[in-house]
Structures are given as C-alpha cells and as structure tokens.
Amino acid sequence: MHYVRVFLQIVKYLFKARLEYPGAWVGGIIAQWFSYGIFMVMVMLTVWNFGTLAGWTPEEVLFLFAMYLLAYALGASFTFNLTREFRNMAINGTMDEAFCRPMPPFLYLVATTFNIGYVSHITLSGAAMIFSITRLEISWGAGQWLWLFVTLLSGGMITACLMLLCEFPALRLRSHSPLAMFFWQGREFLQYPLTIYPRPLQFIFTAILPFSFVGFYPVQVLLGKQDGIFPHVTMWLAPAVALILAGATALVWRFVSRGYESAGT
Amino acid sequence: MSQIELKNVCKDYKIRKRDESRSRFSEFFRPRYEAKRAVDDISFTIEPGEMVGYIGSNGAGKSTTIKMLTGILSPTTGIVRVFDRDPCKNRTKNALDMGVVFGQRTQLLWDLPVRDTFELFKTMYRLSDRDFKKQRDMLVETLEMESFLSQAVRQLSLGQRMRANLALCFLHQPKVVYLDEPTIGLDVLVKDRIRAFLRQINREQGTTVLLTTHDTGDIEEIAERLILIDSGKLLYDGDHTGFLSKYRDAGDTLEDILKRVYAE
Amino acid sequence: MKHYIKLYAVLIAKDFRRFATYRTNIFAGITSALFMLAARYALWVTLFATGNAGDVTLAETMTFFVVGDVVMILTGGAGFTGTSLSEVIGADNMSGDIALKLSRPCSYHFQLVAGKHAGAIIQTLSHSLPIFIVAVIFIGILPPSGAEAFVWFVVAAILGGVILTLIDLILAYSVFWLTDFWYIAWYKRALFMLFGGTFLPLWFYPDSLRAAADVLPFRFAMFVPMEVYLGRLYGREIFVALGSAIFWIVVLFAVERLIWRRVQFKLVVQGG
Numbered sequence: 001m002h003y004v005r006v007f008l009q010i011v012k013y014l015f016k017a018r019l020e021y022p023g024a025w026v027g028g029i030i031a032q033w034f035s036y037g038i039f040m041v042m043v044m045l046t047v048w049n050f051g052t053l054a055g056w057t058p059e060e061v062l063f064l065f066a067m068y069l070l071a072y073a074l075g076a077s078f079t080f081n082l083t084r085e086f087r088n089m090a091i092n093g094t095m096d097e098a099f100c101r102p103m104p105p106f107l108y109l110v111a112t113t114f115n116i117g118y119v120s121h122i123t124l125s126g127a128a129m130i131f132s133i134t135r136l137e138i139s140w141g142a143g144q145w146l147w148l149f150v151t152l153l154s155g156g157m158i159t160a161c162l163m164l165l166c167e168f169p170a171l172r173l174r175s176h177s178p179l180a181m182f183f184w185q186g187r188e189f190l191q192y193p194l195t196i197y198p199r200p201l202q203f204i205f206t207a208i209l210p211f212s213f214v215g216f217y218p219v220q221v222l223l224g225k226q227d228g229i230f231p232h233v234t235m236w237l238a239p240a241v242a243l244i245l246a247g248a249t250a251l252v253w254r255f256v257s258r259g260y261e262s263a264g265t
Numbered sequence: 266m267s268q269i270e271l272k273n274v275c276k277d278y279k280i281r282k283r284d285e286s287r288s289r290f291s292e293f294f295r296p297r298y299e300a301k302r303a304v305d306d307i308s309f310t311i312e313p314g315e316m317v318g319y320i321g322s323n324g325a326g327k328s329t330t331i332k333m334l335t336g337i338l339s340p341t342t343g344i345v346r347v348f349d350r351d352p353c354k355n356r357t358k359n360a361l362d363m364g365v366v367f368g369q370r371t372q373l374l375w376d377l378p379v380r381d382t383f384e385l386f387k388t389m390y391r392l393s394d395r396d397f398k399k400q401r402d403m404l405v406e407t408l409e410m411e412s413f414l415s416q417a418v419r420q421l422s423l424g425q426r427m428r429a430n431l432a433l434c435f436l437h438q439p440k441v442v443y444l445d446e447p448t449i450g451l452d453v454l455v456k457d458r459i460r461a462f463l464r465q466i467n468r469e470q471g472t473t474v475l476l477t478t479h480d481t482g483d484i485e486e487i488a489e490r491l492i493l494i495d496s497g498k499l500l501y502d503g504d505h506t507g508f509l510s511k512y513r514d515a516g517d518t519l520e521d522i523l524k525r526v527y528a529e
Numbered sequence: 530m531k532h533y534i535k536l537y538a539v540l541i542a543k544d545f546r547r548f549a550t551y552r553t554n555i556f557a558g559i560t561s562a563l564f565m566l567a568a569r570y571a572l573w574v575t576l577f578a579t580g581n582a583g584d585v586t587l588a589e590t591m592t593f594f595v596v597g598d599v600v601m602i603l604t605g606g607a608g609f610t611g612t613s614l615s616e617v618i619g620a621d622n623m624s625g626d627i628a629l630k631l632s633r634p635c636s637y638h639f640q641l642v643a644g645k646h647a648g649a650i651i652q653t654l655s656h657s658l659p660i661f662i663v664a665v666i667f668i669g670i671l672p673p674s675g676a677e678a679f680v681w682f683v684v685a686a687i688l689g690g691v692i693l694t695l696i697d698l699i700l701a702y703s704v705f706w707l708t709d710f711w712y713i714a715w716y717k718r719a720l721f722m723l724f725g726g727t728f729l730p731l732w733f734y735p736d737s738l739r740a741a742a743d744v745l746p747f748r749f750a751m752f753v754p755m756e757v758y759l760g761r762l763y764g765r766e767i768f769v770a771l772g773s774a775i776f777w778i779v780v781l782f783a784v785e786r787l788i789w790r791r792v793q794f795k796l797v798v799q800g801g
Contacts, residue, residue, distance in 0.1 A: 002391065009388050017376035020417070024709035031712030035719040042728045049733045050576045093370050099337040102360035102390055181557045185564040192568075196575040201567070261339045261353060262279075 003103055010111040018116055025117070032120035040065060040128055043191070054195045060223055061192065063132035066125045068190050068215035071155025073121035079160045081113035083167035087174050095260060106253055136223075144222055151218035154242035158214050159187075161245035168256055186211055195227045202229050210245070213238040266349055267310035268441060268473055269334065274343035276304040276329050276497075303329040305497035306343070311475065313440065316467055318488025319477045322527040326497040327477040328367075331443045334475070335365050347441065361390060364434035364442040368449055371426055372433060373418040379429045380414050383436065390437035397436070404432040407462050424455035431459065435466060444476040448483055460486045481519040493526065500526070533643075536635060541647040558655040566660050569594060570668060585732060589759055592671040593730050595664040596758060597751040599657040601727070602649055604690025605697065605750060613717055614641055614694075615701035619710025627796070642694060674760025681767050685754040688774040693750040695781040696720075702788045705795055726752040732761075746777040 018025050043065060047058040056064070089095045098105035098112075140148075166183035170176060186209045194202055194216040205212045217235040219225075226232055279298040304326040311317055321327050332338040333345050336352035336359055345352060352359045373382045387397045405411055408428040413421055421429065427447070434442060448456045464487065466472055478484060484491065491508045493501040501508055512522045570591065577587040618641070621627040631637050664670050673679035700717050704710040722728045723738075725747035731739055742748050753770050756762040762770055 006385075006389050009385055013374055013377060013381055013385060016381070017374060020376045021708055023707065027707060027709060028712045031715040035715040038719040038723045039728070042722055045735070045738075046576065046729050046733070049729075050579045050581045052579060053572075054575050093367060096332065096335075096337050096367060097370070097372060099356060100335050100360055100363075100365050102357050104357070178557070181561050185561045188565065189568050192572055197568075197571045201571070261337070262341075 007111045011114050015116050029120040033124050036124050054193050056193050059132045059135045064215050064219045066128035069125035071214045072159050073118040074156030075159030077115050077118045078110050079163045081115045086170035151238045154239045155214040157242040161249040164249050210241050213241045268313045269311040270346040272308050272344040274307050274340045277302050277341045307499045309502050314471045317475045317490045318484045319492050321494040325494050362440045364439035366430050366434050367445045375418050378415045386436050424451050441473040448480050537643045540643050544647040559659045562656045562660045588671050591668050593755045597755045600686045600754050601751050602657050603653045605693035613714035614697045615713035618701045619704040622704050673758050682758040685757050689749040689754050691778050692746050695785050699785050705792050721747050749774045
C-alpha cells in the first residue's frame, strides 16, 4: 500500500512536470488522435470495401483494433520510457539511484519513467471501443464486461512484459537490443484477426511471441468466434498467459539486477 | 559492534572485451570478459558519529567501495556489513538509514521546484509530518535555500542544486551518509557553507559521514579520520596528525603530499 | 553546380559509411521490412478472397504497394520509417545549429534535401530493395504496362517527389512556432495515408473521399505514378495528371517561399 502511494505521488509529479510545457503535451496528444484516428478510419474503410476480413465485419475489426491499442497503451505507459532508457541506465547512474531508494528498484524505475503521454491512445481507443460496441448491437451480461476488463489488464500486462523481455538485453549491451525488433514488428501483426496469417505465423504469435492474447483471443470470446488453428480453450487463456509472462519477466529482472550487482560499471 | 564493517573486501570488475569484428549477436550471446581488480583486500570499521575522508587518486577504488556500502554492488570476496546487515540483501531497510550523494548527479525532479522533491521524499521515506517539517526547516535554514525553494530545478545554479541535493540526502535523518565528491566544481563560498553544514549536522544529529574528495580543504576541515587507498589497496587508515607525520616532508602542504602519494 | 554535386556525393558516402558500420542494423532493417511485407500480403490475400475487389487484381495491388514504396522512399525519403524534414529542422532549431548551417556557403535547403536524399538512397538499399526482390520472387510483381508508360512513370515519380518534399518542408516549418516537433511527422504520415492512398489505394475509396483526395496534392507522391506504371492512366489522362502536378508544384513552391520568408524574419528578429 505504501508503495502504491509513492508510485501515485511520483506519477502526480510527472504529470505536473509535463504540464509545465502544456503546448508540447497537447500538440502531441492531438497528433496522436489525428494519426491513429485516421489509421482506424482507413482500416474500417478497407474492410468495408470488401465486406469482411476473414469473416470479421468492419465493426468487429475496429473493436479488435481498439482492444489492441488500449491494451498496448495501458502496458506501454509503464514500460515505454523505461525500455528506452535501458541502454543509458548503467552509464548515467539511474540504476545506482534506484538501488539506493527505500523501495524495490524496479518499482522505482517504472514509477519515475511512467509515460503519461498515452492519454491520447487511451481516450481514442476507448472511444473507438464504445463506438464499435454500440454498432455491433450486442447485449453483454456482467460476465462479458468482467472478461473485457480482465483481458484489457492482461493484455496490458502481456504487452509490457513482452516489451521488457525483448528490451532487457539493452541494459547489458548498453546499446540497442537485438531482440527489440521482434516486439516492435511483431505487434504490427496483431492489428488484424490472427486468422488472416499463414499457419506458421499463427503458431508463432500464439505460442512463442504470444501477442494474439492481447486482442485476438479475448475478442474471440466476446464476439463468439471460434476460428484458428489452436483448440478452442486457447481463447480463454489470456489471463494465464499474462501471469506466466509476468513471472518470467520478474525472473529475468532478478537475473539482470544480480548481474548488475556483481558487474557494476 | 561497529556501524560499518569491511573485512578483506575485494571487488573484481568483469571488463567486457569488445571485438569490433564480432557481430552483435555473438557479442550478446557469447560475451568475453577479463577481470580487473578495483578493490583489493580492504578492511576497516567506522563507528557511529565519525567523519571520515576517503581519499585516493581517480580510479583508486573509492566509488566502488561506496557502491558496495550502499548495496549497489556486491563484493567479489570478503564481508561488507552496514548496521550489521548485508547491504545488498537488505536494500530497502538499509536505504531508510542512509543517505547518498553521487557527485553532481541530481536526484531532483528537473522541471519542478525543489519543494516538490522534498514532498516526494517525505512519502518515499515514510516520514511523519512533524519530523519532516522540523528537519526540512533546519536544512533550508542551514543551507540557505529559502530563496530558491520554489524555483524549478532546471533554473538553479550548480551550487544551489548541490545544496538541494545535500539537503535531500539528510532529509530522513539518516544514520550514515556517503558523499562522493560533494564539493566538486563549486565556488569557495558554497564549499565553506557545505563544510560548516556537515560539521554542524554531525555534531547535532550524530550522523556518520564518509566522503570521498580531492579537495584538500574538505580533508583539512571535515575529515577527522583519513583512509587512503591506491590501486584498490589500503595505504593508510588513521587520524589527521598521524597521516601528516607519516607522509610529510618538511614544508609540505597537504596538496604536495597527495601529489606525491598518488604519483607513487 | 559541380561544387553541389561533389557535396552531395560526400554526404551519401558519409551516410553510407555510418550505416555500414552497423551490420546488425542492416539485418534488422531487412528482417523488419520483410515482416511488414508478409503482414501486408496476408491482409490483401484475405481481402481479395472475398471476391469483392471490383476490377482490381491482387497482383496490381501488391505491385502498387511494393513499387510505390520504392518511389516514395527514393524520391522523398518518406517511407513509413523514414525521417521527416520536421525532425531535422526541429533538431537544428532546438540545438541552435541552424544558425551555423544558415551561414555555410551553400543554402540550408540544399543541405536539407541532399541530406534527406542520402538517407533515402541508404533506405532504398536496405529497406525497399530487399522487399522488392522478395516480392518479385515470391509474390509476383507486375512489370510496367509498357515502355512509354515507364518513361511517364519516372517523370510522374520525380514530380511527385518534388511535391512530397515541398509538403514536407511546409509542414516542417511549423517547428519554428511550436515548442516540440516530434509529432509533426505524424501529421504528415496521416495526411498521406488519408488523401494520398499510401495505406489503401484511392481506387477503393468511396466517392466523396476520392473527390477530396483528387483535389489535394497528396496523391501525386505515390498514387499517380503508380497508376501510370500499372497502365490505369493512359494517353491524355497522363498529361492532365502531370499538368496538375506541375500546377501543384508552382502553388506549393510559392507557399513554401512565403513561409520561409516568415521563418527567416522570425530567426533574425529572435536571433534563432
């Protein structure tokens, strides 16, 4: 509880610092609304032109995209700035500072690099989600809403963990992580239903780089779809995948920080 | 039992042997290292309330020792104990009892007033309103910070920033404070103020101070005890007069002595 | 003139050397480019499987993207990942280097455009070319519809590159009035996506949006040259298109000069 308070206070100050330059902040938010908004319109338009995409209507595709973007924003808020710092961290002393604070170093690093700029993604994808849900004219019970909420969190977690796992090498190498590409290119595939890709790619994005648990599988549950090469139970696994990845990330962080302890500068 | 205890401490760095002809993938998966000894069999103890000057040339192993005391680095061999705890294993507990300043590196929130960083540290270090207010007011007064407390950190001069850094480090009334070159790059007036402040807080709150420095003024005015290391090895540990009688030739200033000792 | 060519050559050589020292960059660039091609191909194969594509074929669409990508990058350095002039000018403005660069014995605009083209050539080699080769082998890219069409395609691509660069410049000048600049490239990319057909070829657009795109200059960068290449524009239509491209160049150039005058005034008055 104490750490949550510290975390919130740090974020509050980051917010305050950001508002010192309101023009830059608002300019960035509008640019992202504009850019992502147009991208969503283009995706809708593309699918609308052809009727469906692998059996998904334009509204369904929009819902999937909104889910993917919202989960990404939730996760990346915590990890984007942090992973960008990784390669400089050992040199500029950020790591040392984190190790001297009366809280877990990882928590301190995540809090001090929290990115409040994702407000734009969150508002836009939230709006797109509401729009597509109303257009889809579906009536959900409490169970579905709960599932939506849980899978948004697990999607954010999966995004954050995959980003960290792919970027951790940068901490050691002090330059670009050679794995980073897999995260940043991989996530581009998940804007569309997984089933448009050939089977090997479907396998990779389920079993190796489990991006499809961010949007595709949870949305399958919500929209009552059952296609794909994996058994149907797969679509229920997103929360479990998130937990497993969180565990793996924690282990790797332990390894990385032990390494820092013994290697130093 | 002493507050700080080092017993036969060695620290080896693994230096990455970079080979431009190898690809980054093989550099990543099969890195090559060579060992470099930064601290070589050092033992000493420090009692509560001591003011210790930790001196040595650049690269002698001073910062490495401080990083081991703060729990950033673990020793390769030997035992480091602070408050009778292993600083690497009890990092959070340790952090509540210690303060640290690394040179000119700032821990202040860059775009916000100094005041806000104080508030943040109050929460982080779990200080009660009363303790916080009392200590903050004392620090602000002694370090003469009133005039720039509401200014954004990015607009402060180096001297102001350094004073704010010091104040932050003492805010939670730590038992031990490690200062890595706290007066580097500062003008004479600010240096004097900082030295006076350190003596005062040591006297009033009994804070143990371990500082590394190259400034002979710091050594003469603050450090009651000197520990000298060179190339990772301990050369001298004792009081001021002992140091002078061991190393001084007729007519030498402290600076002459240091020059000669570092050169050897 | 000779002096300028020499300078351009030096810039390219410098960029190339910088790029070649990071061999893993090349590897990463090629891999990610191929990833993008795979994703795009899968998308369009699935879309065409619905059978609602009208008179357009899958091969035409993939040719549109693959060759169009080469055109956009080679003429304007403006691939999806390419840097925008807003980033260059913004960085120069923030760091104050702009004063230094303005005082050099060759124009600032030449330095900008030459630098951008040097980057464009590197990017073509590392990004577009691998995509092109893989696409030719595995997907099948259509050749130009004829020798004459190819010639006009080259002309259209060059005019389109000029338009692209002018738009890039005009948008980039906003850095002098803004506190931050990283997001200007986002606007540019979004505008070309919406009105230039870089994401969805304009022939799939609904009428109202197509009409808007037709009266704006963004389509000349990629869509128009590709229509010429594919033979979807021919005869008199080509000349109408090229004529309006020239018209837009004149208009945009005038706008660009006008704003640049304001920028110079601002730089002089405020001292950079």
